[in-house]
Amino acid sequence: MIVPTYEESATIGTVLERLFAAADDRTEVLVVDDGSADGTDDIVKAHPLAGSRVHLMERGAKLGLGSAYRDGFAWGMARDFDALVEMDADLSHDPADVPRLLAGLEGAHLVIGSRYVPGGSTHGWGIGRKILSRFGNLYVRVVTGLPVADATAGYRAYRTSTLRAIGIDSITSEGYSFQVEGAIRTWRAGYRIAEVPVAFSEREEGQSKMHGGIVREALRRVIAWGIEGPRTPRTVREVEPWTGHPDRP
Template identity: 50%
Template sequence: MTGPAALGPVLVVVPTYDEIGNLGAVLDRLHAAVPTAHALVVDDASPDGTGELADARAAADERVNVLHRTAKAGLGPAYVAGFRWAAERGYAVVVEMDADGSHPPERLPALLAALEDADLVLGSRYVPGGSVVDWPPHRLALSRAGNLYTRWALRLPLADATGGFRAARMELVSRLPFDEVASQGYCFQVDWAWRAVRAGARVVEVPIAFSERTVGRSKMSSSIVTEALARVTWWGVLDRLADRLPGRVTRPVPGRARGGRRTRVLR
């Protein structure tokens, strides 16, 4: 057996805040691409009615679930709440996907296919075949520079560690210390990709076409960028200092594993 069914039940976690203009279409595209996947909308008390729309979709479709939170607490905590919800209900695979339509649900079958021989699959904008559509030049330059800096600072062999479209086996999610993850914005993606690589996970990057949202406003802000820069720099410093400690247990070497490469790109 191959395909999503071979992996076990799949849950797509979709954090939302003021996404009433996008959520319905994203769920439609998701279920057209992978009809057996379930969705969990994690809504941070959106004032525009996104939570109510999600409730209506859940009432009409048993594949849609909703987790209401009482305040806007950030992307990282929303995903951690979704991971816990998935673990409690026996899902085998958890997927991260934005609600704004930037992540193409049509590429989810490719991510799930790659997961058959991996622990974590990243939808990547910056590997051969990947692309970014309709971003202004300064946003694209900031994203590329952030990924290059992350790769250097953390010695992380990933082209797109900041991307938020990814699929993971619950076995990996369950053994990573998400209770220790304090990152709020897209730095959360870097944080847990780095933890996965350090834990020796099999990580694959699959190309995607990332599109700028057409409805609503971006949640990107200077505070999110500042958080990412500060945390990645600090982690990199600690990582290099730890290499100098006598008697330190050597961490898994990114990019290598028994039988070959631990991180790779699928075209």
């Protein structure tokens, strides 16, 4: 599990508790903290499994979501985990859904926890946020051809071999653009993407990290990806038998 944090002391303890309640004793979690001053790092360090199954990467400054995932993926790939999972630290993603995302890797290379497939939902959003999210995903599909209902979703599981193949470490996007670019690269390389329904809940504690710069970056980059193409995969790859541990993210 890769869990980026910035000022998430109100929720990170609960996230870890629920994660380990949902998974078995092979699950490990990396918290990538961007210099939180609210004690987020202290909570992680004080966890009973700190140093064995709970790990902390302290980066000292707010470097961005995409950067946090690149560093987290590099950490996980260096340790040869079979799969790596992205998840928010504010409880907007239900840790109980992790086993379903990982089980989906039996038939796919990337599994997205989707708000916009049958059974998926959002809770606690105003009408403006709902319209923005729906428009953003429609915009991605129309401009790039990516056949994914929720390309901006940040709750997802990758096969580690897929991350290596698409060059996840070379992605320079931040914010939601990072999620979109990861999905586009996966699809254009011919890898299979599956979506499983999840319920997304607006955070109850702390401050949202959404801002206008994230939206502008996404609009600009999606146009560039649409221009460069292609609108169909270069090749279609078979889904290899899943030999990894579905409960070892």
